[in-house]
Amino acid sequence: MFRRVLGVSILLVALAGDMPTQADEAKPSATKSSTPSLLQNQAGFRFMVGDLEVTALSDGSVPLECYGTLTNIERQKIEQLLDDANEKSPVETSINAFLIKDGTRVILIDTGSGDIFGPKMGGLLIPALAASGVQPDKVTDICITHVHSDHSGGLTRGGERLFKNAKVHIGKPDVDFFLNAANAEKSGYAKKFFDEAIKTVKPYADAGQIDAITRDGEIIPRIKATLIGGHTPGSTIYTVESKGQRIVFTGDIVHVAAVQLPHPDVTVVFDVDSKAALRNRTNHFKKWASERTLIAIPHLNYPGVGYLKADGEGYRWMPIAFSNRAND
Numbered sequence: 001m002f003r004r005v006l007g008v009s010i011l012l013v014a015l016a017g018d019m020p021t022q023a024d025e026a027k028p029s030a031t032k033s034s035t036p037s038l039l040q041n042q043a044g045f046r047f048m049v050g051d052l053e054v055t056a057l058s059d060g061s062v063p064l065e066c067y068g069t070l071t072n073i074e075r076q077k078i079e080q081l082l083d084d085a086n087e088k089s090p091v092e093t094s095i096n097a098f099l100i101k102d103g104t105r106v107i108l109i110d111t112g113s114g115d116i117f118g119p120k121m122g123g124l125l126i127p128a129l130a131a132s133g134v135q136p137d138k139v140t141d142i143c144i145t146h147v148h149s150d151h152s153g154g155l156t157r158g159g160e161r162l163f164k165n166a167k168v169h170i171g172k173p174d175v176d177f178f179l180n181a182a183n184a185e186k187s188g189y190a191k192k193f194f195d196e197a198i199k200t201v202k203p204y205a206d207a208g209q210i211d212a213i214t215r216d217g218e219i220i221p222r223i224k225a226t227l228i229g230g231h232t233p234g235s236t237i238y239t240v241e242s243k244g245q246r247i248v249f250t251g252d253i254v255h256v257a258a259v260q261l262p263h264p265d266v267t268v269v270f271d272v273d274s275k276a277a278l279r280n281r282t283n284h285f286k287k288w289a290s291e292r293t294l295i296a297i298p299h300l301n302y303p304g305v306g307y308l309k310a311d312g313e314g315y316r317w318m319p320i321a322f323s324n325r326a327n328d
């Protein structure tokens, strides 16, 4: 357990930019630099699910160091799988959040990382929302897949609530686990996560805005929550259905596609219960592939929306079709 905790801390420090990383090297220097900005156009990737408008929003991307993150696999195998996908560690990793408009409600699935990772590391959700014509006070509901900084960190800025009118839906086991700092010591899980949850989730609990989900079922018309646990105690997937069409927002069921799609048995140091996380991944991947379910994944390359197809012992990713034309 201690080795795991150390791994989590090291990775998060690297993500937060507190130690030199490849990302630091890539950062434009403070003085004049000819390095071009890599910021993408902030307008989101939009598509319809029945009569619901869904937009994938990019909160940015961060470098993810794979060797300290992936577990249940040899380093050499990681190297080989990344090379097969024309990638190497650290892997540039998207942070995707999603916006749903149903004509009445404005719903967010996750909030990105906010200011948790420091400057130039994620935290682009608010401009992405603005590009979709949404100000934070117009958001009516936020469905958090789990209480980790890159999903719930964007709830606040400088400790202040950004979404003053939203109901925040979170699996109750995550609320109970992360808002009680004593659980850090009890579980051996990195304390940083508890500190960040208290900074970003607790203000909403204090304001009475949290809907702690205790059982599977509809939380908003046409949006169903399923508590799956594993990665965190209250990890939740959200299934959205309209007019016979469906999309599932999976949360962190996979982090490094190049490795965990061909080998779903590969786990990550962030898993609170890696056995349950592995079981979730294998069971859900199988179901989603056989049912051809449209899924939306936070850390697959933006927009992170597509389908899984069974391929040998593992899976292949098939991105959603890109459509860019006016409706009739």
Ligand SMILES: [Zn+2]
Pocket (backbone or CB within 6 Å): 148, 150, 151, 252, 298, 299
């Ligand atoms: Zn995540």
